[in-house]
Amino acid sequence: MVNVIINGRDVAVEENTSILEAAQKLNINVPTLCHYPDLHINSECRICVVEIEGYRGLKTSCSTPVREGMNIKTNSPKVLNARKTITELILSNHDAKCTSCVRNMSCELQSLANNLGIDENRFENVLHKVEIDDHNPSLVRNANRCIKCGRCVDICKSVQSMHVLDSMGRGHDMEIRPAFGKYLSDEFCTFCGQCANVCPVGAIVEKDNTDVVWQKLHDPNVHVMVQIAPAVRVSIGEEIGLSTGLISNGKLVSAMKHLGFNNVYDTNFTADLTILEEGTELISRIKNGGVLPLMTSCCPGWINLAEQEYPEVLPNISSCKSPQQMFGTLAKTYFANKTGRDPKDIYVVSVMPCTAKKYEAARDEMSADGKHPDVDIVLTTRELGKMFRQMGIDFDHIQDVEFDNPFGITTGAAALFGATGGVTEAALRTVYEVVNNEPLDNLDFHDVRGLEGIKEADVNLGGTMVKVAVSHSLSNARTLIEEVIAGKSPYAFIEIMACPGGCIGGGGQPYGTTNDVRLERIASTYTIDGAMVYRKSHENPAIKALYKEYLKEPNSKRAHQLLHTEYFSRN
Amino acid sequence: MIQRKELTQRFGIIDPLSITDYLKNQGYQMLHQVLEMKPEDIIEEITLSKITGRGGANFPTGKKMKGFASETGQKYVICNADEGEPGNFKDRYLMENDPHQVIEGMLISAYATGATKGFIYIRGEYQKSIRIMKHTIEEAKKLNFLGTDIFGTDFCFDIEIRRGAGAYVCGEEFALIESIEGKPGRTRVKPPYPSEVGVFGRPTLINNVETFCNLPFILKIGGAEYNKIGSSFATGTKLISLSGSVKNKGLYEVPFGTTIRKVIEKLGNGVKDNKTLKMVQLGGACGVIIPPRLLDMDIDNEAFEIFDTKMGAGAIIVIDDSKDLFDIILRNMEFFQHESCGKCTPCREGHIQIVNLIKKFVNYEATIKDYQSLESLAKVIHETTLCGLGQASPTSILSTMEYFKADYTNRIKESYERGNISG
């Protein structure tokens, strides 16, 4: 243990603890800006400087480890002046139109400036305005707001191994942007949105679709329905200021009804459907010597990566559409038929934890009639929170309401889709019982749960031990993909999710998504699963009815026509 | 004799492209001697000499080597030849006039510390130095001064040249390491230090060209004897790059303890064109600017440490009174604005504001408030930046605010008098 004095108070901490962490132990809050849990410590912004007796200059508390006997001041006049000056400098090169910025009141720079009491900037604004990149359906990059903290570069490069963004130029002219001054859409960006999730300001945000949704909600000629992804119900609470990992089912449905949606449906329903389709595909590939390993197809960030960089593995990817898109297709075909509506009068909104889903919904082939998109528009969890705020919804005090039927009856297996390993666990519950023709004793596959980057499990299918693997974050995905390409993959089934933690850690989730937060959302996901009446997708009575009434059987001709898709090399 | 030519003794006498010339003039003798010594004894001699790094940071070389020697596994020695500080040209002279001396110093370091691979990082602008050092390495390889089993011992050492591509900040050790790894030269967070985790993630010893060149000399006369050369502040000789408004600009080697006045008046033969000396900048663009009354100070006087910087790498820039103080500072600050890597906020965003404020002084548009902002900003940059660039860049401002305060107050007064400021 190392003993140090911070602001006159003694504290003993482990060796190699940073001054920042040591201060936190004393509940002394040292402001930070570039620092983000789980990312590298680059100590670029210099906001967290402190004074250490006997040390030259000020030191950044995030990067300086404690040493025995250090006498540290986190709030001396010199420190406060330095922080204030640095913040003024950041603001002098920032498009600080706070009240007309999407991050107003959720901006880390704004609250820093506020906390430091900045009411005047001594330095003239030297911002050189550049073009805003809004040339894709998912993300908007407004470099005029960028404060060069480096978080987006770090997550894009280190965690996602995409390296679409980097620092270009140097000194005051340095900008964070893609190569050759191009748009995100010109580069191999997967639109995973992790950059947007960690951005402290409004420099990278999802493309805002709330206005168009409001318009549709108030158009009497349009039947507006919404589907809500599994991961949203464990994060929307945070977005509106409630506790982390709060499970919101009934209140969420109720709030959606308040917004004016005609039907509030559950993407979990089509998650169950996905398990039936994908599980059947897996069994048939194993039986008939098809291409293995079968790789999951729910995650559009991963599909983008495969199409752009690894066309070799396209045959491995399940032909199943993602649950979002299966829902969209059913809405515009089955539902339209059943309710006697013209598909063009049905408007399908989805609420997703994801920015890449916006891109997925806009893909040309994701249209049952070839004219209208199956899913018309995608909102992120954050955008939904915004709509709730716009509407003034008192989330705490609204009544619980059930999802509408038929797309509201779901299973615990479907709920798992939100967490890394969840699709695999859900698939195994079904595939095991179908192949072995016996009930599964223990439904919980602990090997595929948790935040380990790559997870493995063995499962007995008809007397053969079959290996499955799960990865989350694209850097981990590459490891598994490259094994497949090299012909060295020992697995029959691989689940890939682009975002760390899976969809609960998606790019469209509330700000402040750290590993600690991910773990809480994951825990809630398993709580939901445990409390469900049905916990296996093939036991979902509504799914059974859908097959009986409309699709016949998994992988039937009609199922293929409606629920499956194909992938294209964009390399 | 004001000069004492030790590192420069062979300048002009030998053909730098000839290893034979070097060998004829005591070259590589110390390497032979060293190969029969125990590595720890070599480090002991160097420690005893009390030599400090000649790149400007003045860290004790022996101490650095000792720490590095205790590391295990693949280790690297890097010669920092990214001399870019305006006003300095000594490393270029060392490489272009006696290149084998650099190699010999690196060999001694490597043998003493157990490193097997070396890099010389030369700034891309020094094309002649690069050509000469490449040739020198080839020569040394042919005669087994470099390579495997050097002179029948099991000592192996190889050197590769890496070129910079136009970035002053790469003189900073971690920026240099990043650059060798093929990246932009943006420094890393310390700790860990390069001697622990350096290039390619391995322990790395980085020294300035002049520091390496001192090692054969130290071993030749012994650490104790070397220690006697110099002043109470620093030992050995120092290469001085003398430039500016002086009659005999050039490179001079003097023992520490020599006064600045002696260098300017005796070696430089005084201010040129019969002008009057106004001030002297020590070290380069990042150095202190002092008034004539301080010229009797030693070149490495601790008195200058109030600005956390001494004489840097040994430049003395003489400035006559026909030049405007603020023109000089503006050039210095524009240099740093241009060379800032952009990684940390105070350096990236601070220098452009400093330049804007200094321009107000140049243009007779400065207010008292501008002075206050300038002083506050200069101090914050000095105290909070990530690497040495920003820690040193405001020195010319902070030192002139100390020694030439009247220039600032007069300029503010005149700004009002000329009617350039409303209110």
Add this chain to the structure above:
Amino acid sequence: MQLKKILDNYPKRKDYLLEILLDLDQEKENHFISEEEIQRIGSYLSVKDAHICSVMSFYTLLSTEPRGKYIIQICKDVPCYLNDDFNVLETVKDFLGVDLGETTKDGLFTIEFTACIACCDESPAMRINGETYTNLTKGKVITIIEGIQEVEQ
């Protein structure tokens, strides 16, 4: 084909990026590295375009825009300034009729600033494609440029 020859000289290691870029810049008459070349270097070294662009834009000796066959780099740091009674930059600009950062119409010259080139003892100084010219006078500057123009005609 210049690029292939250069790549053949280096192992496929990321740390050689800067060496490769410098070699290519020297080989190319208009001293710039194109998008296509960057992509080829990227696939050779297995590094992303964004990384190479980041490197290219960091170092002043490299350019992604075509430049003149001769790059005239003028030092503006204090030691040169103290001896530059006639203003090297203005002399070059006037003589060539282009501004700083611009290239002459014949594609022969680009004017740039350089950081100190360590010729402070022979200042003022400038650099043209790696050659250093020192103790400049107005006449000397013009003679040097005219000399190059003659060679190129």
